Amino acid sequence: xDELGEDRQVAIAAAILKGPVFARLDKASxxxxxxxxxxxxxxxxxxxxxxxxxxxxxxxLTLRCEGTVRGVGGIRISGSRCETDIAGLYAAGDVAxxxxxxxxxxxGGGPNASWAIASGIMSGNAASDDAKRKRPTRDARSPSxxxxxxxxxxxxxxxxASGKSPSSSPTPAEIVAAVRTHMLPLxxxxxxxxxxxxxxxxxxADLWSGLPRDENGSERGSGxxxxxxxxVKHREAVAMLACARWAISSAIVRRDSRGMHRRTDFPEFRxxxxxxxxxxxxxxxxxxxxxxxWSAAR
Amino acid sequence: xxxxxxxxRCTACNICVRVCPxxxxxxxxxxxxxxxxxxxxxxxxxxxxxxxxxxxYVAPNAEGPVAxxxxxxxxxxxxxxxxxxxxxxxxxxxxxxxxxxxxxxxxLDNRKKSGS
Numbered sequence: 316x317d318e319l320g321e322d323r324q325v326a327i328a329a330a331i332l333k334g335p336v337f338a339r340l341d342k343a344s345x346x347x348x349x350x351x352x353x354x355x356x357x358x359x360x361x362x363x364x365x366x367x368x369x370x371x372x373x374x375x376l377t378l379r380c381e382g383t384v385r386g387v388g389g390i391r392i393s394g395s396r397c398e399t400d401i402a403g404l405y406a407a408g409d410v411a412x413x414x415x416x417x418x419x420x421x422x423g424g425g426p427n428a429s430w431a432i433a434s435g436i437m438s439g440n441a442a443s444d445d446a447k448r449k450r451p452t453r454d455a456r457s458p459s460x461x462x463x464x465x466x467x468x469x470x471x472x473x474x475x476a477s478g479k480s481p482s483s484s485p486t487p488a489e490i491v492a493a494v495r496t497h498m499l500p501l502x503x504x505x506x507x508x509x510x511x512x513x514x515x516x517x518x519x520a521d522l523w524s525g526l527p528r529d530e531n532g533s534e535r536g537s538g539x540x541x542x543x544x545x546x547v548k549h550r551e552a553v554a555m556l557a558c559a560r561w562a563i564s565s566a567i568v569r570r571d572s573r574g575m576h577r578r579t580d581f582p583e584f585r586x587x588x589x590x591x592x593x594x595x596x597x598x599x600x601x602x603x604x605x606x607x608x609w610s611a612a613r
Numbered sequence: 614x615x616x617x618x619x620x621x622r623c624t625a626c627n628i629c630v631r632v633c634p635x636x637x638x639x640x641x642x643x644x645x646x647x648x649x650x651x652x653x654x655x656x657x658x659x660x661x662x663x664x665x666x667x668x669x670y671v672a673p674n675a676e677g678p679v680a681x682x683x684x685x686x687x688x689x690x691x692x693x694x695x696x697x698x699x700x701x702x703x704x705x706x707x708x709x710x711x712x713x714x715x716x717x718x719x720x721l722d723n724r725k726k727s728g729s
Binding site: 346347350356363364568 | 636652658672673691692695698699708711712713714716717720
């Protein structure tokens, strides 16, 4: 087993694909049990509340997604104060890419918590310096549609673009459920291959083209849109789908294996492969291995 | 997911409403907050540990609601149990000095060195 427990995750994933996997922590000494409990109360909470003694009882294991889903990917940071490529926009925490801190693995609790605090302070200071210098523009105060994607699910016949009936416009819960269906299975996203990634990409593209369109959305500042819990939930679901599309588009062009990205068709780490992969775009996604020259994702 | 806001413990201070990152609660004037959008709960336990009166219970199952009553939570001593395990008190942060993780690392490193 390597230092990061990478072999352990691979062994567990392989076993889970064959059937249920159980564990118990019976090799820990009495002293270690006490230290584990005191140092990691969060880990013991699920056991305690379900009346499981993890040092004695067997409990079932599952794997949770990290990497491009959570923990590594995020908005590209372009400076030392958590700046992004959009003037006045700063990113912090899980939203901000911490690839420069952690590379191709997730940081886990320690680095991720440190990053949340550090990036929060850096971005907060930078944003407040910004705010002191200039007044917000109209765009900064009122949200506008993301290109042609509507701010809310369509209710009446505003869906001509996709040729579908209004009732086929997916709800936020349906969008989230569909993204989970494509992004969570170990078969397609713990182990990736050109074929599985192409299939996921096509499914996500279908989902995207089925989103409700806003006819006026492509015009900047076309009417002030109210921010309601409904529009926030819709935007969150759409953003989740966009992130899934970026993750898969990036994974397709990363033709080696490293960290949490495991390609069955390119199982080796390649030193000459690009260090970073960037992706951007909504209706059309572009990828880049240097953040400067972009090409359409295929 | 958030399961219980205990009416007998809650003082309607609404701290849980403010710390919730996914807007699960609605304020009810002069009464305990209402769990209005349980499905939106991320099971992050923030509301529970920030509650100064140990009035909330979050079940560890993040995928859906579970059947648990206030009586059972009370009987099993689960109200405030996570805050106590962390070393938080009255909704305030604490317990960092009790963290033994650094010691555990040394123990595991020694075990590796001695090859057992």
